Amino acid sequence: GNSVTQMEGPVTLSEEAFLTINCTYTATGYPSLFWYVQYPGEGLQLLLKATKADDKGSNKGFEATYRKETTSFHLEKGSVQVSDSAVYFCALGVISSGSARQLTFGSGTQLTVLP
């Protein structure tokens, strides 16, 4: 079956530090990969996505590259800000046997950035 394994948190960084949140996956077929961000008390917002191998998704200074050879989609940011404090979810999307796409989520990584 499909699964996503995320780096366990919580992660605490100082402002302007470099961020990496690891994400690896197992999937049948050719999934699309996503990073979602959830701020306290809110729903999830799409941060970035990649739909095929070697694609790089980027948004708001965050980047992730779809690595088929290592089945990974690690999230990186060169210089984090306090406003980046949130929970980050890695997810994969595939067409299910019923032809309806479903997302499989990782367990989430809590990031706290200190000033």
Next chain:
Amino acid sequence: DGGITQSPKYLFRKEGQNVTLSCEQNLNHDAMYWYRQDPGQGLRLIYYSQIVNDFQKGDIAEGYSVSREKKESFPLTVTSAQKNPTAFYLCASSIGADSGNTIYFGEGSWLTVV
């Protein structure tokens, strides 16, 4: 503005009661989804619907029911059969079933059993 509206934001349920969470989208999306999120965990799929008058069970459908009478609406009923309903519920939608299409989420509804 286009988006997904969930209501209520907070809901309290007594033991043995059914409650219905509303989800409306004006994005003209065909597919809609309900997820459950428990503290410190990822999201789990409850039900999904690809088109009007059709829906399928997700991974944790027991104790829940849905309907899809209109394209823009996908209400979720949490029945008394759901043994542990306290959670954060997220409604979502996407243009269609293609794996590259983005899924958009509502703001969520907090359900607490008292």
